[in-house]
Amino acid sequence: MGVSGQAPNQGKEASFFENIYLWKSRMAAKFISERNIRFLLYEVFDIESLTKYDYYKDHNRKVFDMVLKEAMRLAKDLLYPLFEEMDRNPPGLVQGEVKVHPSIRDLMKEFGEGGWISATFPYEHEGEQLPHMLAEICELIFAAANYSTHAYPGLTHGAAHLIESFGSQDLFEIYVPNMLAGKWQGTMALTEPEAGSSLADIVTTAEPTNGDYYLIKEQKTFISAGDHDGVENVIHLMLAKIPGGPPGVKGISLFVVPKKRINQTGNLEFNDVICSGIYHKLGYRGCPIVQLSMGDKKDCRGWLVGEPHRGLAYMFQMMNEARIGVGMGATAMATAAYYASLEYAKTRHQGRKLTDKDPTLPPIPIIQHADVKRILLFQRAVVEGAQSLLTQCSRYVDLMKVSNDIKDKKKYNLLLELLTPIAKSYPSEMGILSVSQGLQCLGGSGYCADYPLEQYYRDCRIHPIHEGTTGIQGIDLLGRKVILEDGQPFALFLDELRHTIERAERYPELKIYIDELNKAIKRLQAVTHHLISISQQKGIELFLADATLYLEFFSIITIAWQWLLQGVAIQKALIEGTRTGDRNFYEGKMFTLRFFYRYELPKILWLSQRLMECDGLTVEMKTDYFKD
């Protein structure tokens, strides 16, 4: 309870506080739109078409619906009820071990035994061979209900997949089954106190021994779920340097470093990994972020994954998955915040129509004020645009996996490479603005702990930071992905947009948006070519100086594409006729599409102007000029 002093039924303000309680219990009913999920999976991205591929042939819509239903049940019954409680009771470091909320143990078991961690794994590796599209929508559902709880199985899935992809059969057998079962936690252990964004500078060492293992020494920091008592063991997928290897990123290797190793009798024993600190954070408090110290007793053992010095390349698989995961988490929080503010806006009465000045008329629900509708449409445009982009990305993952043609596989891989920094950053950055607008919608109540908005506001601020800051993503997009393989991913991306435009041309209602998107594509090409010429003529520093702005510019156009793609499905439904009750859904989506094109896409005007200038302002600015 955020207001203290008068518990319900104890004082005369009871009815006021009771309203908050009622509102809270009502609000619990909605943190995501199942209708929009079905729209994306079935109407926009046609998940059923995947079942024509051999790998997915056992599945059908009925299976997908059952999985979604079960994910919603888990989210509603187990995750959402813990959302506030876990924030109010964050993990603590007690005698060298992180104590998390007692429910985490049950949840990890549920995620493991329920097959959620292994959902996309193949049958022979104890998985269910579910499409990524579906699995990631389930992640969206879980994260919308409670992002912190979702981080534990999410990281475990990524770590297990990394061992599956590059580890030996031995490593797989020892670790993966326990991880998929939710008994052992997986982590990604990259960051060090002196090496955050700059992985070239990690100093953790791995000394070869006569055994099958290396001796690991040094510290890691900011490790999510890096230690806790909700599992029997924690398996770190850790970057370290084997002495004598090349300097920088070329000398990084990947190791499995368990918190407890299996001894000769088959029991777990101490592996000299110590949790040396836990961070007190702004939000995302349900999941511990910790510091680790390895090898204080010179007995921390790590097992090499794949070949020496290729660790960063391997780790990029987990990093890229985690980046999409962060985008999904950010989208999920913004989604939950949107429905919380929507519910408030429908029920809170305040003021009158601007055309009705008569103060004796009753106040109207604030959702009827144009400015409140603008706030809600902004949130919805961001949320449903981001959901669409992320589903698009997981569709590429699926197609990459099942395509028989090697050229197709490569195509989807390149598209995914290009879109990963956008799928990570757009929801992260816009999620903050969207949640902040959601909070604004509640006025003073949004600032108070009585409503969940203040927690979403704190929680969502992590996303532009973890798994590579927005600045890093900008450099990745412009400095690496756009110019990859002679610009192939960029050309493929434009093909995708043109293909959507072709499909949209069937619908006269979409004509104006096609025109806008075509203009945006021209701007995107012009800016990109200009920047590449700068790179050739004036060097890399000027080329990348405004990479963060380029990322924003590119992202807006990407989301505009996704909205046009949704527009095709909307128009199809509206023209082919919808059930009466459903028409409002499509009309609302059409307004949201229009909103994106009228309020968001025009931002490329100023961004492209700035990007074309490329005057080196920030390069020239001297450190000394920041004095005073």
Place this chain on the structure above:
Amino acid sequence: MGVSGQAPNQGKEASFFENIYLWKSRMAAKFISERNIRFLLYEVFDIESLTKYDYYKDHNRKVFDMVLKEAMRLAKDLLYPLFEEMDRNPPGLVQGEVKVHPSIRDLMKEFGEGGWISATFPYEHEGEQLPHMLAEICELIFAAANYSTHAYPGLTHGAAHLIESFGSQDLFEIYVPNMLAGKWQGTMALTEPEAGSSLADIVTTAEPTNGDYYLIKEQKTFISAGDHDGVENVIHLMLAKIPGGPPGVKGISLFVVPKKRINQTGNLEFNDVICSGIYHKLGYRGCPIVQLSMGDKKDCRGWLVGEPHRGLAYMFQMMNEARIGVGMGATAMATAAYYASLEYAKTRHQGRKLTDKDPTLPPIPIIQHADVKRILLFQRAVVEGAQSLLTQCSRYVDLMKVSNDIKDKKKYNLLLELLTPIAKSYPSEMGILSVSQGLQCLGGSGYCADYPLEQYYRDCRIHPIHEGTTGIQGIDLLGRKVILEDGQPFALFLDELRHTIERAERYPELKIYIDELNKAIKRLQAVTHHLISISQQKGIELFLADATLYLEFFSIITIAWQWLLQGVAIQKALIEGTRTGDRNFYEGKMFTLRFFYRYELPKILWLSQRLMECDGLTVEMKTDYFKD
């Protein structure tokens, strides 16, 4: 300490944590730039010129310097050290009274006895007759050190000024001296559970009696410093309705409602005002925000201020001051956040120049990366732009006060009316983005309690909400101020801009910015005229639908003007020669001016495009379309 588990010198990670401690103690040294304050007061706004007016004739630069020095001392020694501590130990409601941090009692005494609450009051009312320009810069200093502590004397000043302006001699004598002395707290009590932004709907009643007082009944909510044990009494300046008056805002009267009233023996006695709840807030935790219940025992007495039914007009004096105060507070927090992230960027080493890929070279301070400089310049452009605008506003307050010509008085009043919603909203909205970028600058550390950024991020979110939300400010600007008195304030505003442009024309370096500002003025005129014609042809709802965007659009141009005005002073200093050590200050400011014109002003491109469309999207959107 934000990371727990290892206290300094207790474990082997001591040196890492010690670094944080060192950083913290170092950082405490700077939350504001005294250099920039002197630049604004002496070089841009020529505060010394005020001393030619009779009212300020006793003062001179030496006095101003002494006041500034004393304000800095208070801020550094008393306020800043409590910044984090008060956040970690928020007020609580204990047996019907709010317990605040014990330092509040000492601070209120300090603010009272030190003459800070009465600084701008005339000599005959126990004040110091200091210019508002100076007093508000002192407020900036205090709020940058610790916004929460500053709220107590700030509200008390506003409430005392309200009684001084419209209350009887009796009311003045009973209340004002104790308030100015910091013994009694002042508040503004407007909001009610069912009447937040819509004051027309307040239901608090004031029944006339046979005595000199009215009987007050009902509840108020979200009252800052509405009750606490750091003072002997709390004086509410409260809006209520006298039964039988006109409906809506025309029936609102203003009352002084003390927590404790003076009885016939001259002692304080219970006045039937009960603190019924305290809010648990996202931030701004050093100051309690409470619910009040009046008249539960039918014995809450209130004394009418001025005439019946004119309460809202009176209250607007305090509201407008409070709105400027909010803008100042938002600017102050963004300022402190800027210096905290600047300090971090100077000392944190990470990565190399993009042109230096050799991983054996040592890492460089992150301030040398172009993207980090962009973040810092963004913060600085917002912070110093907003500081300038607020000083401009207080200059208008001073000139309004001392001008002998009634036409001049009116001119400054109209300019102030026009700029108040901008001075409130621009720092509030941009402060959030600016603090958020400051947090981003620290990466993972920004998200943790080891550094102050996470607190600034929580604290600053209040500003777009309290004293009228940004949505309300937009409607105030476009729906009221711009069209006031046949557009007089708008015309006067444009004159001010043209006057600055004339002064800037002396300096060739400013030519490009003059051109940009001239273009921006044309856009502002075009958009404004277009919207007014919409209002006449299509009605008020469409006219005001995008008022929030208009506010943003107008604000950016206003800050661009302030940067050009600063540019005049910068160029003057650079040309006339500066002390060697000072040249970096002016060069840095010149870069920041350039940054504003290259990265911020261009945002008017998309805003003006959208505002010219005025297609009624948000008006047409139906509530039912938000279903699903």
